[in-house]
Amino acid sequence: MKRTLALAAALALAGTLAFPSVAAPLFSGPTDALDNDVELAPSSDYAYLDDGELVVDLSAANPDAEGVNDDAVTSIDDVFRVRYNGSQYAHVWLTHESDAVTFYANGEPVQSEAANVTLAPNETAAVGMRVDTTGETADGLIDEITIHARAAEPEDVAGSESGDTDTNSVSSSGSxxxxxxxxxxxxxxxxxxxSAGETTTFNASRLALDGTDGELTLDEADVATTGESLSLDVDATGTENSRSRVAERGAEALGAVSVADRLDSAGRATLRFSVPEGYFEARGIAPEHLAVYRDDGGTLSKLSVTMTGERGGRVRFETETPGFSTFVVAADRARLRVTDATLERASAAPGEAVAVTANISNEGSITGERTVTVSVDGSVVAERTVEVEASExxxxxxxxxxxxxxxxAVTVDGVDAGTLVVQADDTGNATTEQSPAENAADEPVREAAGFGLTDLLGLGAVLAIVAASLVLARRTPWR
Structure with a gap:
């Protein structure tokens, strides 16, 4: 025998919808006793709990979400969740009297017995709303909403799937x-x-990260909660901007995933990833240089990575995060390059040494070492090894x-340092030694004979002496 639950609530378009968070008994009888077996919980910014009631606020007064547009059809996926706590499968649907509102799950309306969502024991379903504010259908209120739950026979659910739900479980704490x-x-x-502070483990079923060929995957997420419910959206697409920001930092982006906290109730979390064996070796990545960058739209922060071993042919690692946003798994790299090179001077004598200086920058995310070559006319004449810190x-x-x-031509790792001109002494700095014969040839040539002023004075002095001697000889008496 089937019962329905009439909920005393009304939906004013662009207003609010309220349900009790725990429904009244749905079935009677000793075998199908489904007392308090249907619950509702918020899963979006449009829904919240207020004094034990689930409130759905579609109005512009909602500070966390946009309201319903006028004269339009507005669809809102996953507004709230309906949970079935029974011991067997059940078909669940909602009915009401308004043509302006459609409730749906898994993209299909759930507003009749034929159009329902089938839930397994302890399973939930996301309920969305489509609101039409065009025409006359937008007038009036929903005076009564009924949640229906009918126990399903095994043959009714054999081979069927409850939408896109992959896994459902009940933790030891009953969540x-x-x-x-x-x-x-x-x-x-x-x-x-x-419970607040409780950690919940979610199985991501090896979600391939954006920008990869499917080898790098997100496997699990351990999430602590600050409230009574958690609702997370994980998306492995649309992360191009975050991967570009990491590349600008100098790291090599391997893949990325974004996580949105729909209820703003998540605390610290651990994300677990894995790759096939040989993945790092094939890419020349040292495990100690593996990193996860968190991009919150403003700050790009680096999270540490812990390698947790190999299992099932895959290498596993994890990182802890204080909150959710976009996460980029990356390999830190050193990116050294010669930015410029110069010669000490432009000319020299043959064999004379001239200094060449080069600047090497590291545009990577870790310290690196590089050997640069100095070449003259394409031939290597010297090598220098240098270590450069990141961003230095x-x-x-x-x-x-x-x-x-x-x-x-002089170059350093192919970067032009300038042209060295080697030149001889008459045009540059070079000097040469001359032979004695060449020095003699440079001496002034003397005449073989000649009578100069010095010779004339000397002759005059001699004649004066002779004349004086003759005078003295005449005055001296002879004996």
């Missing part, structure tokens, strides 16, 4: 945990009746020399 997969690139996690620049210097005169 209900559900994973819903709307499509291959997303997951939706829900936990009901959880280092300088190296080497000496180059060339014996042949002429112009010679």
């Amino acid at each position: 209900t945990v559900q994973t819903w997969a709307p499509d291959a690139t997303s997951r939706r996690f829900v936990a009901l009746d959880v 620049t280092a300088t190296v210097t080497a000496q180059v020399a060339h014996d042949e005169t002429g112009e010679h």
Whole structure:
């Protein structure tokens, strides 16, 4: 025998809808005693609990969500959840008298016995609303809403699936945990009746991260709650901007996933990932250089990674986060390059050494080491090894020399340092030694004979002496 539950509530378009959070008995009888077996819980910004009642607020007065548009059809997915606590499968649907509102689950209306959602024991279903504010259907109120639950025979559910629900379980504390997969690139996690501070484990069923070939996956999420319910949207698409921000930091983005906390009730969480064996080796990634970056739209923060071992042919690792946003799994890299190079001077003598200086920058996310080569006319003449910290620049210097005169191109790791001109003494800095014969040839040439002023004075002095001697000789008496 079937009973229906009439809920004393009204929906004013662009207003609010209220249900009791726990329904009254739905069935009677000793075998189908489903007392208090249907519950409702919020799962979006449009719904919340107020004094034990689920309130759905579609108005512009709701500070956390946009209201229903005028003269339009508005669809809101996953407004609240209906939970079935019975011991067997049940068909659940809602009925009311308004043509302006449609309740649906898994994309299909659930407003008749033929159009219902089938729930397993301790399973939940996401209920969405489609509100039509066009035409005359937008006038009036919903005077009565009825939630129907009918026990389903085994043959009624054989081979059937309850929408996109993947897993449902009941934790040791009595809370209900559900994973819903709307499509291959997303997951939706829900936990009901959880205690504040309690940690719930969600199975992501190896969700392949965006930007990968399916090898890098999110496997699980351990989430602590600050309230009585958790509702998380996980999406592995649309993360291009976050991956670009990580690349600008100098790291190599391997894949990304975004997690949205629909009820703002999540505390600290642990995200668990895995890759096939050999994944890191094939990409030249050292495990200690693996990182997870959290992009909250404003700040890009780096989270530490813990390797947790291998199991089932996959290498597993995890990271802890204080909250949810977009997460990019990345490999920290050193990215060293020569930014510029210069010669000490542009000319030199044959064999004379000239210093060449180069700046090496590290645009990566970790400290790196690199050996740079100095070449003259394409031939390597020197090598220097330098270590540069992340986001820093280092300088190296080497000496180059060339014996042949002429112009010679100097480069450091292919970066032009300039042209070195090697030139001889008459046009540059070079000097040469001369032989004694060449020095003699440079001496002034003297005449073989000549009579100069010095010779004339000397002759005059001699004649004066002779004349004086003759005078003295005449005055001296002879004996």
